[in-house]
Amino acid sequence: MLLAIETSCDETGVALFDLEGKLLRDYLYSQVALHSPFGGIVPEIASRKQLEVLHPLVKKALKDLGITPWDLRVIAVTAGPGLLGSLLVGVTYAKTLAFALNIPLISIDHLQAHIFSVLFERAVPFPFLGLVVSGGHTALFLVGDFDSVELIGHTRDDAAGEAFDKVAKLLGLPYPGGPQISKLAERGDPHRYELPRPMLEEDNFDFSFSGLKTAIFQLLKREKEISIEDLCASFQHAISEVLVEKTLRASRSLKVSRIVVSGGVSANLYLRKLFCERAYKEEVFFPSLSLCTDNAIMVGYLGWIKWKRGEIADLSLEAYARAPYKKGLFRK
Ligand code: KG4
Ligand code: ZN
Numbered sequence: 001m002l003l004a005i006e007t008s009c010d011e012t013g014v015a016l017f018d019l020e021g022k023l024l025r026d027y028l029y030s031q032v033a034l035h036s037p038f039g040g041i042v043p044e045i046a047s048r049k050q051l052e053v054l055h056p057l058v059k060k061a062l063k064d065l066g067i068t069p070w071d072l073r074v075i076a077v078t079a080g081p082g083l084l085g086s087l088l089v090g091v092t093y094a095k096t097l098a099f100a101l102n103i104p105l106i107s108i109d110h111l112q113a114h115i116f117s118v119l120f121e122r123a124v125p126f127p128f129l130g131l132v133v134s135g136g137h138t139a140l141f142l143v144g145d146f147d148s149v150e151l152i153g154h155t156r157d158d159a160a161g162e163a164f165d166k167v168a169k170l171l172g173l174p175y176p177g178g179p180q181i182s183k184l185a186e187r188g189d190p191h192r193y194e195l196p197r198p199m200l201e202e203d204n205f206d207f208s209f210s211g212l213k214t215a216i217f218q219l220l221k222r223e224k225e226i227s228i229e230d231l232c233a234s235f236q237h238a239i240s241e242v243l244v245e246k247t248l249r250a251s252r253s254l255k256v257s258r259i260v261v262s263g264g265v266s267a268n269l270y271l272r273k274l275f276c277e278r279a280y281k282e283e284v285f286f287p288s289l290s291l292c293t294d295n296a297i298m299v300g301y302l303g304w305i306k307w308k309r310g311e312i313a314d315l316s317l318e319a320y321a322r323a324p325y326k327k328g329l330f331r332k
Contacts, residue, residue, distance in 0.1 A: 001067060002074040002307065003058065003097075004300030007090030008082030008110045009136065010035055010046045012053045013296030014061050019073060021304045023120075025061050026297050029053045032176065039169040041135075047085030054093055069101060076106040076303020078113065079313075080320030082136065087319035095315055106303040107313035110294075111137055111323060112149055114262040116305070117287045117298035124285050129256050131247050133271075134263030135161035135176070137323065138207050138243075140250055143260070146305055151325040152250060153205025160239060160265045163209035167216050167235055171228060181232045182268050188233030190270075193219060195238040197245075205250045212238060240271040244278050251282050259284045267292035 001024070006013035015026035031049050035041045062068060077094035080087055098105035115130035130141040130149070138155040158166065161178055168177025173184075195215050198208040216235060220226060243265075251259055259282055261275065267289050275284045291297060306312075 001065075001071050002076060002300055002304055003061075003072050004108075004296040004303050005054070005058075005075070005077045005090045005094050006113075006294055006296040006299045007050045007054060007086050008078045008080070009086055009294055010041050010049075011294040012050055012057055013294060013299065014054070014057045015296035015300040016061055016065055017300045017304055021301070021308075023297060023300065025065055026295065026300075027057050027061055028295055029057055036174045039175050040165060041083070041175075043083045043085055046083055047089060050086045050089040054089055058093075069097065072097070072101055072103060074104050074106060074303065074307050076108050076299050076306070078110050078299055079107040079317055080110060081323045082110055082321065084319060084321040087321070091317060091319040095317060099315055104307060104312045105315065105317060106306045106311065107317050108299045108302050108306070111139060111141075113298040113302050115141060115143060115149065115260060116146065116302050117262050117291045117295075118260045118285050120291070120297060120301040121288060122285070124258060124260055127256050128258035128260050128285075129247060129251050129254070131243065131259065131261045131266075132263045133160040133243060133261065133265035135159060135165065137263065138209070138265075139323070139325075140205050140247060142254060142256065146302075146309065147311075151327050152254075153207065153246070153327075154323075155207040155209060156199075157208050157210040158213065160207070160209060160243060161263070163213055163239060164265065166213050170213070170217055170220060171231070176264075178265060178268060181236060182270060184229050185233040185236045185270065186229075188227065188229030188231070190233040190237035192227065192230035193234035195219075195234055197238060197242050200242050200245055205246060207242060207246060209239065209242075236268070236270050237274075240268070240274045243271060244274050247275075248279060248282065251279075257282045261286050262292065264293045
């Protein structure tokens with residue numbers, strides 16, 4: 001049995017796979033209600049809750065499957081990037097268990113887990129472009145294989161999910177902002193308010209979203225009568241257009257016609273629709289909605305792949321808060 005653990009942020013995920021890579025059980029404890037009143041995640045609360053929840057969740061998973069810790073053969077854990085305190089809970093727990101049971105430990109990078117989550121459900125031939133759009137990250141990768149993941153662009157300031165969350169906060173909506181904004185946007189006109197398209201015309205694969213948030217702040221100050229539905233729709237359209245157009249430009253200039261979109265914001269139906277409309281030459285793949293936001297299934301799937309490939313971590317594994325990637329290839 002393979003045990004997968006995800007504690008990179010405010011979600012505690014535990015999953016059990018058999019050694020053929022089949023998912024047997026998965027559990028997700030969400031702390032959203034705890035953080036919602038603060039309009040964002042409070043790292044200290046997140047890590048304390050991870051500590052409280054992780055062990056009971058693993059015990060429940062083992063009990064539900066009728067197995068004991070001695071039936072475990074491999075442990076995969078998210079080592080980073082994410083909130084350091086939260087990551088430390090999962091990494092320390094996994095290391096301790098791997099040491100006590102004398103079984104292999106697999107280190108999983110959170111962004112790679114998002115990228116490859118799509119492959120758990122369907123085959124996507126390499127190479128492809130992997131766009132990760134989450135609360136903490138917005139990054140574009142050229143993916144040649146499981147061990148060939150090159151960063152080609154990233155956000156220079158806010159992540160796309162962070163922009164959704166911050167705009168929601170400006171509008172007095174609860175955390176997480178993405179689902180709230182997309183719900184209100186359903187009844188709004190995406191062309192009502194003119195908003196900037198940050199970095200759309202720049203000749204690189206980077207993104208920037210903080211200007212969009214500032215534009216909304218100024219619009220709220222300036223205008224007396226605001227339609228919140230139209231504003232949400234206009235914001236969602238602007239951010240989606242930048243994500244879609246810049247990714248398509250990368251795809252065309254690198255001549256990589258398959259695109260995999262993952263991370264929390266990939267659950268956004270408007271973004272999915274716009275990708276499918278504009279990508280007339282490309283194939284675009286998304287995970288199913290429950291795999292978009294943080295979960296342990298993506299950790300277990302990539303953990304299983306890495307275990308099969310013999311990519312074992314040792315017990316000196318350390319959690320890391322920041323993404324370790326440097327920009328690799330860049331071709332025009
Ligand atoms: O991947 P994720 O669960 O956590 C990180 O790794 O950061 O992503 C969470 C982010 C939040 O910012 C949330 O607002 C956003 O994903 N999100 C959405 C939607 N569902 C979640 N953003 C836009 N539309 C959605 N439907
Ligand atoms: Zn994530």
